[in-house]
Amino acid sequence: MKLVDKFTLWFLGITMVIIPINSVITYYSIKREIDKSAIERLKHVNVRVAEQIGKGQPPAEYTAGCRVLYAKTDTAFAADHYVITERDVTQDPLLNDNDRKIIVTSYHNIHNQYYRITSGDYVSRSEQILAGLRISIMWKLIILVAMVVLTARVASRVVLAPFNGTIKKLQLFNLKSKKRLVLPETRTKEFKELNLFVKKMTDKAVDDYSSLKEFSENASHELQTPLAIIRSKLELLSESDIQGDQAVLIADMNNAVEKLTRINRSLVLLSRLENNEYEATEEVPFDQYTKEALGAFCDLIALKELTVKSSIEEPVCLKLHASLADILLNNLLSNAIRHNMPGGTIEVILNREFLMVKNTGKAPENPTSEMFQRFKKGSQCNNSIGIGLSIVKQICDMNSFEIQYHYTSGLHILIVNFPPESHSSKLLQNDERYLHERIQL
Amino acid sequence: MKVLLIEDNEELASSISEFLGREGYICEVSYNITDAQDKLISFQYDCVLLDIMLPDGNGLQLLSFIRTERIQSSILILSAKNSLDDKIAGLEEGADDYLTKPFHLPELHARLRAIYRRKKLNGSNVIAFNEISLNIDTLEATVNGQLLDMTRKEFDLLLYFVVNKNRVLSRQSIAAHLWGDYTDNFANFDFVYQHVKNIRKKISAANGTDYIGTVYGLGYKFNTSKQ
Numbered sequence: 126m127k128l129v130d131k132f133t134l135w136f137l138g139i140t141m142v143i144i145p146i147n148s149v150i151t152y153y154s155i156k157r158e159i160d161k162s163a164i165e166r167l168k169h170v171n172v173r174v175a176e177q178i179g180k181g182q183p184p185a186e187y188t189a190g191c192r193v194l195y196a197k198t199d200t201a202f203a204a205d206h207y208v209i210t211e212r213d214v215t216q217d218p219l220l221n222d223n224d225r226k227i228i229v230t231s232y233h234n235i236h237n238q239y240y241r242i243t244s245g246d247y248v249s250r251s252e253q254i255l256a257g258l259r260i261s262i263m264w265k266l267i268i269l270v271a272m273v274v275l276t277a278r279v280a281s282r283v284v285l286a287p288f289n290g291t292i293k294k295l296q297l298f299n300l301k302s303k304k305r306l307v308l309p310e311t312r313t314k315e316f317k318e319l320n321l322f323v324k325k326m327t328d329k330a331v332d333d334y335s336s337l338k339e340f341s342e343n344a345s346h347e348l349q350t351p352l353a354i355i356r357s358k359l360e361l362l363s364e365s366d367i368q369g370d371q372a373v374l375i376a377d378m379n380n381a382v383e384k385l386t387r388i389n390r391s392l393v394l395l396s397r398l399e400n401n402e403y404e405a406t407e408e409v410p411f412d413q414y415t416k417e418a419l420g421a422f423c424d425l426i427a428l429k430e431l432t433v434k435s436s437i438e439e440p441v442c443l444k445l446h447a448s449l450a451d452i453l454l455n456n457l458l459s460n461a462i463r464h465n466m467p468g469g470t471i472e473v474i475l476n477r478e479f480l481m482v483k484n485t486g487k488a489p490e491n492p493t494s495e496m497f498q499r500f501k502k503g504s505q506c507n508n509s510i511g512i513g514l515s516i517v518k519q520i521c522d523m524n525s526f527e528i529q530y531h532y533t534s535g536l537h538i539l540i541v542n543f544p545p546e547s548h549s550s551k552l553l554q555n556d557e558r559y560l561h562e563r564i565q566l
Numbered sequence: 567m568k569v570l571l572i573e574d575n576e577e578l579a580s581s582i583s584e585f586l587g588r589e590g591y592i593c594e595v596s597y598n599i600t601d602a603q604d605k606l607i608s609f610q611y612d613c614v615l616l617d618i619m620l621p622d623g624n625g626l627q628l629l630s631f632i633r634t635e636r637i638q639s640s641i642l643i644l645s646a647k648n649s650l651d652d653k654i655a656g657l658e659e660g661a662d663d664y665l666t667k668p669f670h671l672p673e674l675h676a677r678l679r680a681i682y683r684r685k686k687l688n689g690s691n692v693i694a695f696n697e698i699s700l701n702i703d704t705l706e707a708t709v710n711g712q713l714l715d716m717t718r719k720e721f722d723l724l725l726y727f728v729v730n731k732n733r734v735l736s737r738q739s740i741a742a743h744l745w746g747d748y749t750d751n752f753a754n755f756d757f758v759y760q761h762v763k764n765i766r767k768k769i770s771a772a773n774g775t776d777y778i779g780t781v782y783g784l785g786y787k788f789n790t791s792k793q
Contacts, residue, residue: 345647349646349666349668350575352667353578353668354577354581356670357581358577358581360672363785372783373782375783397649402649448650
């Protein structure tokens, strides 16, 4: 629900509560004023009748259209004593209408003789007042709702413009472009605060991102160079005149350098993945990549005497960076080969929904939930650094693939579920126009 | 063959120049771009080994310098940057090859030889050593004129041996040469042994000399002294 709608609803809700209360007040105040003025008028009539009686003139039986009664009385009352009665005439036989009547009785001392003068008048009944009120309330409500809805829409466009601007900028904000956010100027205090906060946050993100990126580049460079030196020196050393046991030492060092190189490369790759440096721009023919990867590993497969079964559907196109597709397949297949037993089997199934790699192998020693964490190995396989699957996981997370691992009846099963087509097409819509439409009021 | 090495790390530069020197290359070293530009203008080199990250700028600047000055040298980039984008940028700028650090020195040698062959020895695509001859275009290997039935990997491996004669080649460097980045995930290098065994068998079957010797603990060596 939009902010403006929420405000409108609240406002209308309050109006709905206030208008009945308001009309009750109006009703009573109108009724009181009508009664008051009628009473005042009747009092005057009474006084005038008393004056006429005092002058000896016979008072008119009807004054201002109302019947006036007067009679001598023995009861003495103060001069300004009025008795006001009000009664509903249930049925006026002449007017064929029921009405409300106000009767004012007053007592007057005229030439030492007390007179009781009674006059009465018809006033508006409550139903009549209510009928009048109802119409005014209806009109009030209609005008109010229309004005609230209209002005809310117009005003919010003006008032919320800086807010919408900020949201739009944020949605289009891309860390990788390393451009700082420029937010629209505003005089609203809350939006000023929001902009300040957002700006601070995104600036920090941009700074952190570039320093992280710089670090990963430096780490790659700074570590690769010493590794290159060690490796070249070892190679020069191995060409010199060395003894058998020295050769073994050099070979061991070579292996360690090799492993270090791999760890370094993998960590740099992971940090690059986390930096989202590999953004998929176009679809790659994943089925071809799978076939090529299987081909590249045929030496290893043949050496371990593994049987490979593959069912690869064509074409399978995925929105994935080409390098990542390679890394994903290499890691999955080399794992399947490494954690296999001689004479075992590998089964690769690829279709539009998933990629499944099944291989025979020993049961994992560690809990399978830790499988995708860094440096957690399923089995203590020599020469494995335990980072391959966490790279796979990272690639899957980045591209909203879902990865699962099961171990059942001697088979390691890794499934990578690709997002359904409709989902990916929705992601494609995530362009400027789509965002624009969404934040439009 | 005269090579100009542009590398700011003196340790690595000395290793490379020592290694190339043993192979009979004349290797000059520059530690920065300015010095390298002076040398490139004054002398002629067959190949330039170029590190991208240098103290006084990006090595890619030198590529455009070489292009504008019309210097006829091949360029091999040595870089710690191993991302695809960096490689593409380097090759687009006019480099002939791209090798990421840390590399194996025999691999560097093999790549240098490959560049040299492409640029200088137009037409001659056959590398021969005694009775062994390798045709790089057709990927055919012959021993005493007899064609060997070899796989692509075996051919590449034999070529690697012939290019790096009399040099200890570790299993890792062989694996890196044959499989490139795939070796990152290899559990062991037994398959190198398998390939070497096959090559030796095939050469012997064609009555060739088995030049390939095992260096205990380290790897293999193509011994030219064997007769």
